[in-house]
Amino acid sequence: MADLYSDPLATAQAAAQTLAAITGKEKHDVALVMGSGWISAADALGTPTHEFPATDLPGFLAPTVAGHGGVIRSYDLQGAHGTIRALVFLGRTHLYEGKGIEPVVHGVRTAVKAGCKAVVLTNACGGINRDFTVGQPVIIRDHISMTGVSPLIGADFVDLTDLYSKRIRTLLKEEDSTLAEGVYVHWRGPAYETPAEINMLRTLGADLVGI
Numbered sequence: 477m478a479d480l481y482s483d484p485l486a487t488a489q490a491a492a493q494t495l496a497a498i499t500g501k502e503k504h505d506v507a508l509v510m511g512s513g514w515i516s517a518a519d520a521l522g523t524p525t526h527e528f529p530a531t532d533l534p535g536f537l538a539p540t541v542a543g544h545g546g547v548i549r550s551y552d553l554q555g556a557h558g559t560i561r562a563l564v565f566l567g568r569t570h571l572y573e574g575k576g577i578e579p580v581v582h583g584v585r586t587a588v589k590a591g592c593k594a595v596v597l598t599n600a601c602g603g604i605n606r607d608f609t610v611g612q613p614v615i616i617r618d619h620i621s622m623t624g625v626s627p628l629i630g631a632d633f634v635d636l637t638d639l640y641s642k643r644i645r646t647l648l649k650e651e652d653s654t655l656a657e658g659v660y661v662h663w664r665g666p667a668y669e670t671p672a673e674i675n676m677l678r679t680l681g682a683d684l685v686g687i
Contacts, residue, residue: 480534480535480578480579480582481576481578484535484578484581484582484585484627485585485589487534487535487582488535488582488585488586488588488589489589490534490535491533491534491535491536491582491586491589492586492589492590492591494532494533494534495533495548495550495563495586495590496590498526498528498532499525499526499550501550501561502591503561503590503591503592504550504561504562504563504587504590504591504592505560505561505562505591505592505593505594506560506561506562506563506592506593506594506595506596507562507563507564507565507583507584507587507590507592507594507595507596508562508563508564508565508595508596508598509565509568509583509584509595509596509597509598510564510565510566510567510598511568511597511598511599511600512541512599512600513600514598514599514600515545515566515567517598518549518564518566521549521551521553521562521564522551522553524549524550524551524564525550525551525552526549526550527547527548527549527550528547528548529546529547529548530546530547530548530565530567530583531546532548533548533586535578535579535582535586536579536582536583536586537569537575537579539567539569540573541567541570541573545566545567546566546567547566547567548563548564548565548566549563549564549566550562550563550564551564563587563590563592565583565587568580568583569582569583570665570687571623571625571664571665571687572664572665572666572687577625577626577627578627580627581627594641594644596644597616599686600686601660601684601685601686602668602669602684602685602686603683603684604661604674604677604678604682604683604684604685605658605678605683605684607656608656608658608683608684612656613655614655614656614657614658614683614684615640615645615648615649615655615656615657615658616640616657616658616659616660616684617640617645617657617658617659618639618640618659618660619639619640619659619660619661619662620659620660620661620662620677620680620681620682621661621662622661622662622663622664622677623662623663623664624664645657658682658683658684659681659682659683659684660682660683660684660685660686661677661680661682661684661685661686662686662687663685663686663687664687665687666687668687669685
């Protein structure tokens, strides 16, 4: 069996194959990763066709952070153009847990191997932009990584110009025109930022920060 650290892409492929076997669905269309405090929001999608521990799939680790359920759900949602098969991760692994970058990105890799063309990431994070208020939803339009690590290896360069899809962001704002957009900083953690670091990140152009 493929190992998450020695062959992460093969492990993601194995996880996608196991997912298909469990759900009876050859592929999924979209994935949602529900971060801290977002588990209850998934209930608004209705009743899943399948729900099982993430550890049933190769490469997934048990959750260690409060508010992360460690459960995967599969939904059949009715859209304007037919059924949309949605893959929902209730929880995720964080870089500050000390297990390396591979478990952090394994869910997204698995979703892509499972056929997902779009991935929606959610989290609860800190606001740096003084115009934002506590609890305000914000659409991420770009990011700055302060972790010093990347899941990408080799000389196969990736264009991140449209990483946060402008088309999807536009659709969201058509549903709610009050939604703000911002630049998200990925902080390594687990320590929160000092006041001086917050000022630095604001100077760099950040609106939000999370770990």
